[in-house]
Amino acid sequence: MKGFNKIQCVDGQWTDLPMCIEVESTCGDIPELHYGSVVESSVPPYHHGDSVEFNCKEEFTMIGHKSITCISGMWTPLPQCIATDKLEKCNYSLTRQEANLLSKTVFDHNEKISYKCRGTIKQKHSTCINGRWDPELNCTEVTTQSCPPPPQIPNAQNMATTVNYQDGEKVSVVCQDNYILQDAEEIVCKDGRWQSIPRCVEKLACPQPPRIEHGTIKSCEFSEEIEESLKPKLYPHGSKLNYTCEDGFRISEKDEITCQMGKWSSLPRCVGEDSMQTKILVSIFKTIH
Structure with a gap:
């Protein structure tokens, strides 16, 4: 959710609605639980919202939630399996x-x-x-201040509301098109004031990526090689391009580069195939024939 999780009727009109934005990142392998095991598991990849349930071995007691959930590419904390007699x-x-x-x-x-x-x-x-x-045993009453409606952040999606927020509540920020969040993704109500207010900065395009020796750029969208002279001079933030190597050469690292705020990620290299490996293959071929 981006924006407010509360709306209010003001003079016959609802304040601004939140937005639900798809989370594209996935989680890695299911973490291992000491003295426990997974009850039932689906096949990876694990998407945002997917859950996995655990149980503990006999004579062990589970402390914490019995399941973990994939949230924005990270698993929530594992429970613990503690020996019952301990x-x-x-x-x-x-x-x-x-x-x-x-x-x-x-x-x-x-x-x-x-x-x-x-x-x-x-x-x-x-x-x-x-x-x-x-919860902790406590007889001390703590008075907290509520926060006024969140501020309007320049170049962010409109956030008009008259709702006050309580201490600890959060509001997610989403930037306008062609802008990207810098710093935190949420603002937090603390002691009557909004904390961690981010900025929406303009997405910077990248120039033509450099050539690499013995390699050419391959179009990511159409999966075909195109002449560099036909490519645009600028690539929008987030653009991805792939390199391919000439015959007899292979990519040394990941073949994809990404435009991040005006700069390309590190370039791959095209390295020659191992000459010894080639000699062994030739020898095997001669032996067969």
Whole structure:
């Protein structure tokens, strides 16, 4: 999602809608879970939103979420498999001045409690997870400031809203066509102010890519060689081109280059085939014949 996750009715009109933009990046191999295994797995590539579920070996207990999800090319954190007889207990650490006292002060893993802070009628709940309370036991009220509607960033898509945001909430920014985000992709509400405000900078085109020895540029779109003189003088940001080598030569690295803000990524090289390998092939050919 890019833009606001909240809209508001103002004078009979809704404030600006967010946009849902497809995430193209994929995740790598499923990470290994110590003392655990994958329940069921699909075949790679793993796209944005794909999930994988784990379970633990016998006599081990899972701590954390049982599944991980591919988000923008990265897997969310793995759970842990902890030996069941090694799970830690939790201590009830609140004092009489902070909250009501419970019948006991030490609790086992996965044991739940309810407590009430002094001066309040609302009950709070928490669970012991391997020596830690989730959520943490707390009777200190923290007052946070809300943020005003997010600022309009130059050259970004219009973000008109009257909605205030609470501390910690985020808004994703998307730039106008021919502009690209520099710095963070989100602005964050913190202590009543918007933090990490990025800039939308103009996408810079790249000049004609240089020649490489014993190689030519191949059109990525049409997969056919074309004369360099017929190519445009400038290539838009994000353009991709491929090199191909003459007979008897091979690409030493990745054959593709990409235009990034006016500069091409590192060029490949065309290197000669191993002469020894050629001699061995000739020898084998003579032996056969």
